[in-house]
Amino acid sequence: MKRNCLSLITILLFAYAAAFSQTTVTLNTSAAKTTINKNIYGHFAEHLGHCIYDGFYVGDTSKNIPNTDGVRNDIVDALKKLKIPNLRWPGGCFADTYHWKDGIGPKDKRPTMVNKWWGGVTEDNSFGTHDFLNMCELLGAEPYLSGNVGSGTVQELADWVQYTNFAGKSPMSDLRKQNGREQPWKVKFWGIGNEAWGCGGNMKPEYYADEYRKYTTFISDWENTGGLTRIASGASDADYNWTETLMKNIPGNMLGGVAMHHYSVIEWNHKSSATKFTEEQYFATMKSALNMEELVTKHAAIMDKYDPQKKIALVVDEWGGWYDVEPNTNPGFLYQQNTMRDAMIAGVTLNIFNNHADRVRIACLAQCVNVLQAVILTDKEKMVLTPTYHVMEMYNVHQAATMIPVTVKTNDYTLGTEKLPAVSVSASKDAAGKTHISLVNIDTKNTQTITVNVEGAQYSSVTGRILTSSKLQNYNSFDEPNKITPAAFNGASLKANTLSVKLPPFSVVVLELN
Numbered sequence: 222m223k224r225n226c227l228s229l230i231t232i233l234l235f236a237y238a239a240a241f242s243q244t245t246v247t248l249n250t251s252a253a254k255t256t257i258n259k260n261i262y263g264h265f266a267e268h269l270g271h272c273i274y275d276g277f278y279v280g281d282t283s284k285n286i287p288n289t290d291g292v293r294n295d296i297v298d299a300l301k302k303l304k305i306p307n308l309r310w311p312g313g314c315f316a317d318t319y320h321w322k323d324g325i326g327p328k329d330k331r332p333t334m335v336n337k338w339w340g341g342v343t344e345d346n347s348f349g350t351h352d353f354l355n356m357c358e359l360l361g362a363e364p365y366l367s368g369n370v371g372s373g374t375v376q377e378l379a380d381w382v383q384y385t386n387f388a389g390k391s392p393m394s395d396l397r398k399q400n401g402r403e404q405p406w407k408v409k410f411w412g413i414g415n416e417a418w419g420c421g422g423n424m425k426p427e428y429y430a431d432e433y434r435k436y437t438t439f440i441s442d443w444e445n446t447g448g449l450t451r452i453a454s455g456a457s458d459a460d461y462n463w464t465e466t467l468m469k470n471i472p473g474n475m476l477g478g479v480a481m482h483h484y485s486v487i488e489w490n491h492k493s494s495a496t497k498f499t500e501e502q503y504f505a506t507m508k509s510a511l512n513m514e515e516l517v518t519k520h521a522a523i524m525d526k527y528d529p530q531k532k533i534a535l536v537v538d539e540w541g542g543w544y545d546v547e548p549n550t551n552p553g554f555l556y557q558q559n560t561m562r563d564a565m566i567a568g569v570t571l572n573i574f575n576n577h578a579d580r581v582r583i584a585c586l587a588q589c590v591n592v593l594q595a596v597i598l599t600d601k602e603k604m605v606l607t608p609t610y611h612v613m614e615m616y617n618v619h620q621a622a623t624m625i626p627v628t629v630k631t632n633d634y635t636l637g638t639e640k641l642p643a644v645s646v647s648a649s650k651d652a653a654g655k656t657h658i659s660l661v662n663i664d665t666k667n668t669q670t671i672t673v674n675v676e677g678a679q680y681s682s683v684t685g686r687i688l689t690s691s692k693l694q695n696y697n698s699f700d701e702p703n704k705i706t707p708a709a710f711n712g713a714s715l716k717a718n719t720l721s722v723k724l725p726p727f728s729v730v731v732l733e734l735n
């Protein structure tokens with residue numbers, strides 16, 4: 222009897238704790254000093270499936286789709302609204318097979334090639350250097366060119382830099398002018414190969430470090446534009462030895478950044494459908510997404526040993542969810558739908574990047590249009606903005622703002638015996654003095670009641686926007702493109718500088734405090 226009473230009391234205590242437990246967040250505004258580099262909100266466009274062809278680029282003869290020199294105007298407008306800061310091109314794995322000279326000059330004279338990594342399709346090189354760099358000008362985005370180290374030469378990459386960046390008289394600037402472009406584009410971001418440990422050449426880190434040193438010796442700043450940012454091909458996920466070897470063997474003054482790739486994937490040989498997934502599959506995807514925190518922390522700690530002043534950026538130039546391709550699509554084209562699960566990945570990942578703004582200074586979501594965790598999907602003249610697009614648009618208030626360190630004590634999101642932190646948060650103060658807090662609740666069932674204490678600042682009003690939907694598996698389709706869009710959020714109230722927030726299940730909220 223006594224034992225029964227005790228277990229009843231224990232159950233009641235747990236039930237009470239579950240019903241009333243709160244997540245507490247503290248904003249340490251007086252410790253705010255690091256700028257969130259706008260470039261962590263960057264994107265990636267590879268010659269893969271319909272990212273470029275029938276995505277960004279419909280060709281200048283397209284009659285049905287309004288375009289500027291072949292680039293869709295609706296995509297340009299949408300990405301400008303997103304404040305896209307940079308765009309990485311032409312790959313990915315494609316970059317180490319790409320010879321840029323095949324993509325300049327009269328389009329009907331350009332040689333073809335076979336896109337060996339992505340579907341074995343014939344690439345006609347009709348979208349090349351001019352098309353991409355002019356498109357970046359339209360977008361107001363910094364181009365990030367990935368050089369071919371795997372199957373190219375040092376001379377070829379040095380020539381590309383001279384072609385794009387040199388204003389004076391030289392063989393490559395003459396060629397550029399002959400092809401119709403007088404002024405150089407002044408490209409700052411240069412990737413020296415991609416995934417050199419894999420599709421970029423299956424190299425060992427010591428060998429790649431030497432290759433990198435050789436390439437960067439000749440990839441110089443033709444224009445004195447303030448210096449090129451030369452970025453080393455980085456580790457896959459937790460390959461800390463890769464980062465350590467590069468940091469040890471490459472002089473700091475040759476390194477602008479070290480890359481790292483991490484995809485939110487359940488298992489490479491056992492992924493899930495993009496739209497028809499179970500809660501177990503959602504949980505596993507979020508576990509992988511949240512692992513970005515550990516990866517960034519550990520890679521950054523290695524970089525700290527060699528670069529305590531944090532001059533070299535950690536560049537997460539490929540991230541996002543990776544699922545099975547949509548039924549009846551080419552498996553080599555990596556076309557997948559985008560649900561509220563993707564919104565959750567985007568929200569927690571961008572919070573991690575914001576919170577590590579001291580080291581993570583460039584990042585690129587994979588990929589921008591029609592591939593993997595895209596922000597835009599197209600079908601002929603139709604275009605859809607995905608839930609991921611909306612998260613990136615809501616979060617763009619953090620670009621170039623000062624990061625406010627946050628301390629978060631959160632409830633868990635539990636499934637069976639496993640648990641994950643339910644709430645993820647980041648905050649910043651912009652140049653106009655407004656504070657923005659982005660909050661994500663990944664829990665599928667429980668609303669999170671959050672108390673936000675603000676130290677070192679006074680606020681008198683709060684407004685906000687929310688992205689959520691009735692089902693985690695919901696998405697924006699070509700027939701229902703506005704099923705998921707941001708709405709005004711009324712779940713936050715401010716009393717005596719303490720903010721109370723009720724965050725519904727699987728939702729992303731961005732608050733503005735004045």
Ligand code: AHR
Pocket residue numbers: 267312313314315415416539587588593
């Ligand atoms: O984004 C798709 C591919 O994933 C990229 O080409 C490659 O770098 C990575 O393995």
